[in-house]
Amino acid sequence: MLLELESACAAYGQSQVLWNVDMGVTQGDAVALIGRNGVGKTTLLNTIAGVQKLTGGRLRFGGDDLTSTPAHGRARAGIGFVPQGRHVFPHLSVMENLTVGLAALAGRKAVKESGIASHIFDLFPKLTQIRNRKAGLLSGGEQQQLAIGRALAGQPRLLLLDEPTEGIQPNVVQQIEAALRRIRTELGMTILIVEQYLDFAWSFAESYHVMQRGQIIRSGSTQTESADEISHLVNI
C-alpha cells in the first residue's frame, strides 16, 4: 500500500465530518472516491494533503507515518494535490504557478530539480501558449489544466484529484480526461480521484470507494462490478 488511512476522523469545529475512515491506495492503481454532495469527499482529500487536521486516526504514506507531518512535509514526501475548485494563485502567472509546484522537490533525494518537466507542457499544450498570463484571468478549463500541471511539477508519487472536471465545458472535459489517462499510462502515476461521473470513474479507475455521511459504505473493483450496482448510492 502506498497510502493507508486508519480510522481517520476530521471535524469542522464541533461537527464531525469523517468517521473512522479506513482506506488504502495501492502503488500504481487509480482509485475513485464517489458519493453525493456533502458526504465528506473533499474533507477526506484535504486531510490526506494536510490542508486539514486529522482529529483521530493515522495516515501512512510509502511506509512512513505522516499523521503529524504538516502539509508541506506531505507534499515533499510525494503527495501531489489538485484541490476542488482548482485554487490556482490568481495573481501569479501560469509559469509562476507551475514554479510554486517545484517547492515539493525541496529535500527530496530521489528526484533532482531541473525546472518544469517538459511532459507537463506535452500533456497540456495550452499552458505553453498562455505561460505569461495571470492565472486568475484563465478559463475554468485552463485553470484546471494548470492546477494539474502544478501538482505534477512536484513529481508526486500519488496524485490527489478532487473533481477535476467539475464546472468545465464538455469539450474541455474530454481533453482533461484524456490527459489524466496519459498521466496514468505514460507516467504510471498512482491516483486517488474524487469523481461524480460514474462512467469516467469506471473506465479510469481499478477500484472505488463510496462515501456516505463521512464513512466509506462500500468498496470494490470496477473490473468485476458494474457501475449500475452502485449508481443508486450516488445519484439522487
Place this chain on the structure above:
Amino acid sequence: MHETAFLIGQIFNGFSVASLFIMAALGLALSFGLMRVINMAHGEMLMLGGYLAYLTLLVVPGPLGILVAMPVAFIGAALLGAVLELTVIHRLSARPLDTLLATWGVSLILQQAARNLFGAIGVQVVAPSWLNHTISFSTGILSGLTLPDTRLFILAVAALILGGVALLINKTRLGLYVRAVNQDRPIAAALGVNARLIDLCVFALGTGVAGLAGVILALLGPVTPTVGQSYIVPAFLVVILGGLGSLVGTTIASIMVGLFTALIEIYVDVSVAQVLLLAFVILFIQIRPQGVIAVRSRALEG
C-alpha cells in the same frame, strides 16, 4: 530666497521624510500583508538599529563606520525580529488583539532596556565627513536652495532598499513563495512551501529593514530609547493608507505622507501639521477604504 527654490527645497524634504517612512513602514506592511499581524514593537527595531550604529561607530570609527553599521543593524534587528516572531507572534498567530498587546509589552521592555543600558538622554552618532556637505545653488531661480548630503544619502538608501525588496519579492524563488503564501496559504503549503519559514523570513526581513532605517535616523538626530515612537505612528498611517500590505501602495503612501508633512509645515507648525495629517488620512480612508492599492489577495504584488 526664490519662491521656486523654497518650494523645491520643501518637496525635496518631503521625499527624504518619505524615505524614512518607507523604510519604517515596509516591514509593517510586509508582515501585515502576509500574517495579518501588527507588531507594536516595530519602532524599537528602529531604535535598535540606531544604537547598533552608535556601538559600531565606537568600534569602527572613521569615514566608513556608517557603512559597516548598516549591515550590522540590519542583521541585529532581523535576528531580534526572528526571536520575536518565534517566541511571541507565531504563538499568538490566531489572536490579533493578543498580538497587539504582547508586542506593545515587548516594545516597553525594549525601551526600558535601552534606558538602562544607554541612559534616557540618548547617544549621538556623528555623521561621517563625506556626508557633511550640502549642494547649494546660488544663481537662477534655484538660488538659495540647499540640499544636504545626508538627505540625498537617505533617498539613495531608501531607493536601494525598496528596489532590493521589490526584486526579492518579484524575481526570486523565495519571493515567489511569499506571494503564493500570501494568495493562498493552505494550497501553497500543500504544494510543498514551508509557510511557517516564509513567515519567519518575511518578518525578519521587515525588522531588518527597520534596523537599517534606525541607522539613518541616527544620522539625523540623537538616538533615544523612544526614537522609534515618533516614526511608528506615521508608519502605521502609511501602512493603512497604502492598502495594508502592498509594496507599491506603501511607497506611494509614504511619498504622500512625506510630501503632505513637508508642504503643510510651510504654513502651520509641526503639531498642527500632525493633526492635519491624521485628518487627511481619515478623510482619504473614508473615500477609499481599501487604501491606495486594494489588497488582500493582491498584497505584495509589484
